[in-house]
Amino acid sequence: MILQGIDLQLPAGRWTSIVGPNGAGKCTLLKVLAGLLPRAAVQGEVQLLGRPLAQIPARERARQLAWLGQNEGSADDLTSYDVAMLGRLPHQPWLAPPSAADHAAVEQALRTTQAWDWRHRPLSQLSGGERQRVLLARALAVQAQVLLMDEPLANLDPPHQTDWLHTMRALVDAGGTVVSVLHEVSLALQADDMVVMAQGRVLHQGACDAPATHAALESVFDHRIHVRHLDGMWMALPSLQRKNNNQGIKGVES
Amino acid sequence: MTSVPMDLPTGSATRRAAWRAAWLLLASAVLTVCGASVGSTGFDSVLRMHGDPVAWQIVWDIRLPRTLGAWLAGALLGLSGAVAQGLFRNPLADPYLLGSASGAALGGAVAMAMFGVSPVAAQWMARIGITGMAFLGAAGAVVLTLILARGVQHTLRLLLAGVIVGVVLGALRDLVELASPDILQAMQAFVLGSTAFVGWMACGLMAVAWGLCSVVAWMLARALDGLTLGEATAASLGLPLLPMRAGLVAAMALATGAAVAQTGLIAFVGLAAPHLVRSIVRVTHERHIVLSSLMGAVLLMAADILARWLLAPQELPVGVLTAALGGTYLLWLMHRRTAQCGAL
Numbered sequence: 001m002i003l004q005g006i007d008l009q010l011p012a013g014r015w016t017s018i019v020g021p022n023g024a025g026k027c028t029l030l031k032v033l034a035g036l037l038p039r040a041a042v043q044g045e046v047q048l049l050g051r052p053l054a055q056i057p058a059r060e061r062a063r064q065l066a067w068l069g070q071n072e073g074s075a076d077d078l079t080s081y082d083v084a085m086l087g088r089l090p091h092q093p094w095l096a097p098p099s100a101a102d103h104a105a106v107e108q109a110l111r112t113t114q115a116w117d118w119r120h121r122p123l124s125q126l127s128g129g130e131r132q133r134v135l136l137a138r139a140l141a142v143q144a145q146v147l148l149m150d151e152p153l154a155n156l157d158p159p160h161q162t163d164w165l166h167t168m169r170a171l172v173d174a175g176g177t178v179v180s181v182l183h184e185v186s187l188a189l190q191a192d193d194m195v196v197m198a199q200g201r202v203l204h205q206g207a208c209d210a211p212a213t214h215a216a217l218e219s220v221f222d223h224r225i226h227v228r229h230l231d232g233m234w235m236a237l238p239s240l241q242r243k244n245n246n247q248g249i250k251g252v253e254s
Numbered sequence: 255m256t257s258v259p260m261d262l263p264t265g266s267a268t269r270r271a272a273w274r275a276a277w278l279l280l281a282s283a284v285l286t287v288c289g290a291s292v293g294s295t296g297f298d299s300v301l302r303m304h305g306d307p308v309a310w311q312i313v314w315d316i317r318l319p320r321t322l323g324a325w326l327a328g329a330l331l332g333l334s335g336a337v338a339q340g341l342f343r344n345p346l347a348d349p350y351l352l353g354s355a356s357g358a359a360l361g362g363a364v365a366m367a368m369f370g371v372s373p374v375a376a377q378w379m380a381r382i383g384i385t386g387m388a389f390l391g392a393a394g395a396v397v398l399t400l401i402l403a404r405g406v407q408h409t410l411r412l413l414l415a416g417v418i419v420g421v422v423l424g425a426l427r428d429l430v431e432l433a434s435p436d437i438l439q440a441m442q443a444f445v446l447g448s449t450a451f452v453g454w455m456a457c458g459l460m461a462v463a464w465g466l467c468s469v470v471a472w473m474l475a476r477a478l479d480g481l482t483l484g485e486a487t488a489a490s491l492g493l494p495l496l497p498m499r500a501g502l503v504a505a506m507a508l509a510t511g512a513a514v515a516q517t518g519l520i521a522f523v524g525l526a527a528p529h530l531v532r533s534i535v536r537v538t539h540e541r542h543i544v545l546s547s548l549m550g551a552v553l554l555m556a557a558d559i560l561a562r563w564l565l566a567p568q569e570l571p572v573g574v575l576t577a578a579l580g581g582t583y584l585l586w587l588m589h590r591r592t593a594q595c596g597a598l
Contacts, residue, residue, distance in 0.1 A: 031486065036490060061492065062492030065490070069483075069484060069487050072483045075482035076482075077482070077537075077542070079267070082537075083483070086483060087491075089480065089493065095473060122536045
């Protein structure tokens with residue numbers, strides 16, 4: 001059993017980040033929340049905006065809940081625009097071509113992630129970071145109330161990580177709900193709430209600026225990180241012990 | 255219906271795909287004329303066909319059906335290859351690697367042994383019987399491959415399972431041949447691949463199968479687009495993957511079964527056609543399937559004309575020619591990719 005005794009309530013209209021060491025069950029929890037695991041593999045119930053997730057028809061669920069997975073396949077032959085348009089599938093009647101609203105949503109999503117300029121290029125011709133921005137645009141194009149993301153910052157450089165933070169904040173300010181699994185703890189601390197996991201269990205859930213959350217974070221990572229307040233933001237810093245003895249690598253002093 | 259603004263990539267892709275399709279159809283028309291002209295009596299038969307019953311018979315009853323039969327078999331194999339590569343998210347997947355061609359050949363052999371029919375049979379029921387058994391064999395082989403591979407998630411396991419199923423069903427086909435020596439000659443033509451036995455009835459059957467498979471594959475093409483992003487993302491988009499996969503596997507099996515039943519085992523067309531399309535235009539599966547089908551048709555038609563012309567008045571089995579040309583193409587593709595990786 002990967003997850004045990006999970007009892008979580010993730011508030012609507014807020015951004016929750018899920019953190020924990022490798023193998024904590026973060027990605028599995030996110031898949032359970034998205035209803036992507038076989039029903040036989042899940043005991044218990046997930047509710048989405050007050051309704052049992054299993055009872056919501058697949059297409060309706062897809063319109064309410066967008067998913068951005070880790071290492072999403074290799075749509076190398078499709079252009080960035082085609083990939084982003086896949087996010088509109090839940091909105092399109094069967095066999096109907098994309099509507100004007102679909103094209104508008106895709107353009108907005110690609111512009112939001114600054115991927116509009118290479119809309120004509122196939123995914124195979126993009127760098128890792130560029131691909132990730134197109135895949136994020138695909139998830140944004142769904143225009144769902146809830147956005148679930150598994151490691152959305154993979155391959156993004158620091159400026160685009162910052163852009164991603166602003167995009168998430170704008171989504172939440174507009175009434176959306178964001179749940180993201182993140183390895184970068186400092187970036188995860190920019191969310192509203194945090195779920196701290198280890199060994200398939202939820203150890204703590206609380207606001208990102210709460211001292212109890214910081215204590216849980218430091219504890220789950222064996223106190224090898226420290227949460228500090230810097231420039232108005234909470235940051236997780238590695239707790240490096242400087243060795244001022246002769247065991248370190250000797251440098252040449254000039 | 256909403257029109258697509260032409261400055262959007264979707265609009266330009268539609269234009270490009272339409273142009274490629276037009277070129278392939280034009281090539282098909284030119285090759286049809288060539289196919290009707292190639293033979294021991296050459297173009298003379300075409301010129302004299304309205305006044306000479308023998309020339310009419312040569313062109314109308316022999317050359318045209320086999321030329322159009324090659325087009326239809328190629329179209330079926332191209333479509334099947336495009337569906338297989340999209341469905342299994344693997345550019346190496348083709349109907350033969352997943353065992354469906356071996357299954358179709360076994361089904362054809364069983365039909366011949368049980369009902370005493372041959373590929374040259376003139377009766378509709380015999381033709382339908384061979385096609386039906388080949389379809390069942392192809393579908394059964396794909397299902398067996400999927401069961402052995404425990405789904406399509408693990409590419410290596412899938413390809414290995416396909417190879418195993420192909421070998422085992424090939425051995426069973428050999429046993430059927432041993433038990434019924436009177437089908438040996440027919441099976442030899444079957445295994446080498448040939449359009450020599452294709453008549454108007456076979457063309458009719460393949461045309462119906464092509465129409466059915468094209469409609470099903472085109473309607474389910476969105477599942478293939480969704481699957482390019484992975485299983486979880488495709489499911490998150492609300493796509494009913496299970497029935498869609500079943501429909502696509504059925505279309506792939508019917509296309510392979512229909513082609514193999516009428517022309518035997520013709521290698522590499524199903525693998526090469528989608529690759530060639532990808533190298534000239536990158537579009538969604540809705541258009542990729544149609545273009546791959548047309549490309550397969552043109553490839554096999556051209557190969558068939560070449561097979562009839564190279565050693566005229568003798569002719570090569572077209573399956574031998576496509577295997578030689580297709581193998582060379584794959585080697586070139588591997589060399590090019592190795593060179594590109596080396597350059598990187």
